[in-house]
Amino acid sequence: MTRRVPLIAVGGFLALGGLAAFLVLQGLDAADKWSSVLSLFFTVAGFALTAFGLFNRPSAQSADRAATGGSLHQIRNVTGDVVIRTGGGPGTPPAPAAPPTPAAAATEGQGGGTQSAHGARTAGDLHQIDGVGGSVRVEPPASTAP
Numbered sequence: 001m002t003r004r005v006p007l008i009a010v011g012g013f014l015a016l017g018g019l020a021a022f023l024v025l026q027g028l029d030a031a032d033k034w035s036s037v038l039s040l041f042f043t044v045a046g047f048a049l050t051a052f053g054l055f056n057r058p059s060a061q062s063a064d065r066a067a068t069g070g071s072l073h074q075i076r077n078v079t080g081d082v083v084i085r086t087g088g089g090p091g092t093p094p095a096p097a098a099p100p101t102p103a104a105a106a107t108e109g110q111g112g113g114t115q116s117a118h119g120a121r122t123a124g125d126l127h128q129i130d131g132v133g134g135s136v137r138v139e140p141p142a143s144t145a146p
Helices: 004-026 028-055 102-107
Strands: 070-078 082-085 124-132 136-139
Touching: 004 028, 070 082, 082 124, 124 136
Parallel strands: 070 124, 082 136
Antiparallel strands: none
């Protein structure tokens, strides 16, 4: 735990205690009016923070420790059309990799707007597609038979 977290907790506790003391000293009628006004401001602040979190959250795609049958495609923020030509028939996924360290496992899939495939094993097709402005077409493998 960093030093900042306890300081924020103590500061929040002191602020709430100070607000409670202020409202007690105001009397019941005035405290009711103050709490109504404060509720308005806290509601507006909560709405603004919610909207900010909804619209400014980076999108992330993750295929961490995935096992597929052949290929891995990660596509993000393309303005035109996308055509994916898949590989051949399914294969056997490679042997599992060593498990990640606890520090690496805690950060997997948290790329902040990136795509990740940490520890992915592929022997088939895995597609990660995000933010395509046109159409996406996945074509089957071409037949080699005459």
